[in-house]
Amino acid sequence: MSDAAEIESRPVRTYRRPLGNDWWLRRWSYFLYMVRESTVIFMVAWLVWFIFQVAALKLGRYEPPTGEDYAFIAFSVVCLFFTLWHAVTFLNLSGLILRVPIGDRYLPAAAIKAVAFGGLLFVTIVGCAIMIYIGYVKL
Amino acid sequence: MPEFVDVTIQRYNPETDDKPHYQTYQVPYREDWVVLDAILHIKDNLDATLSYRWSCRMGICGSCGMNVDGYPKLTCSTHLREYRQGLTIEPLSNFPVIRDLVVDIEDFMAKLKSVKPWIIRELEQPLGAGEYRQSNNQIDNFRQFSQCINCMLCYAACPVYGMENEFLGPAAIALARRYNLDSRDEGSEERVKVLAASEGIWECSFVGECSAACPKGVDPAKAIQQTKFDTVNGFVMGAMLMPFGKRT
Numbered sequence: 596m597s598d599a600a601e602i603e604s605r606p607v608r609t610y611r612r613p614l615g616n617d618w619w620l621r622r623w624s625y626f627l628y629m630v631r632e633s634t635v636i637f638m639v640a641w642l643v644w645f646i647f648q649v650a651a652l653k654l655g656r657y658e659p660p661t662g663e664d665y666a667f668i669a670f671s672v673v674c675l676f677f678t679l680w681h682a683v684t685f686l687n688l689s690g691l692i693l694r695v696p697i698g699d700r701y702l703p704a705a706a707i708k709a710v711a712f713g714g715l716l717f718v719t720i721v722g723c724a725i726m727i728y729i730g731y732v733k734l
Numbered sequence: 735m736p737e738f739v740d741v742t743i744q745r746y747n748p749e750t751d752d753k754p755h756y757q758t759y760q761v762p763y764r765e766d767w768v769v770l771d772a773i774l775h776i777k778d779n780l781d782a783t784l785s786y787r788w789s790c791r792m793g794i795c796g797s798c799g800m801n802v803d804g805y806p807k808l809t810c811s812t813h814l815r816e817y818r819q820g821l822t823i824e825p826l827s828n829f830p831v832i833r834d835l836v837v838d839i840e841d842f843m844a845k846l847k848s849v850k851p852w853i854i855r856e857l858e859q860p861l862g863a864g865e866y867r868q869s870n871n872q873i874d875n876f877r878q879f880s881q882c883i884n885c886m887l888c889y890a891a892c893p894v895y896g897m898e899n900e901f902l903g904p905a906a907i908a909l910a911r912r913y914n915l916d917s918r919d920e921g922s923e924e925r926v927k928v929l930a931a932s933e934g935i936w937e938c939s940f941v942g943e944c945s946a947a948c949p950k951g952v953d954p955a956k957a958i959q960q961t962k963f964d965t966v967n968g969f970v971m972g973a974m975l976m977p978f979g980k981r982t
Binding site: 624 | 746748749751753754804805827828829830831832838869871872875893896897917939941942943946956959960962963964
């Protein structure tokens, strides 16, 4: 075996820098990403509470909120903000991600975005109407 | 009196070092120099043992990607004047370091090849049948993704790849997207096996740093999200709504 071939056959010793658990603190953009991901914890907590309220309603143990539980109202407002943040950022991307072919071109991104936001508005209005109806008429 | 700038470089010699260390050089400051010029100056005048990759010096070959003050950059396109107070140069993150600023690119090359980045035809036309023609609109559909120069900055910026080296990664997926969108190509079903595997598109949690790091304006995050949608759409349409559609 020639010297060159012998050197070639040697295993290469490399160094891999560990990423570390604090990687998300090294850049502002990484930190914002982690904040965005962490908001899910708040939203899940609110949804779990909501499911328990539905279960209580079914079992006849539901107690309507008095409007004086300010901590819970604040928590709900924060959750609403996070939910809207996710909805807006997600739907803002809909025009880039969804591709509706028209011949050899695609529907403009702005049109897809408009439909997505219109759909959100429609679903929100219908959902609110149903909940208000149930709240005032059925209960 | 000439001005100088402190350039700190991560050094690693696999024959003598257990882990990297840093070495600082005083480099003459020139307004028109890029970071690569400073590294070339060190190699030519101060320390001939320094190892790094470079080739074209004009942002085309993608060889000179390094971390400059923690951010992945093409050093031939990054001006020294942006770091007048000094700078630290390290090899690209998330890759094994072979020596100094040289990283092992084998994993990246294997991933690129795995997505079959070439035009696949079910049946090749004979040469006499003429060329495969495309309209400008058809070219525009994939043009952006064809600008990738394989510099690997997106891999260095991606924390998902840093944590899970099995992840196929931004550039490979963007390149697969480029061919899937090409009107001449018929190979998307072959590529989906790699793209939709557990190490493929679903590993991406949309940090978005790959697109921010790209020096050529490619948007790999967009390619990944589009591929996610197309894969789900293909599954729903093919396997659920029309389960017998392709069994003839």
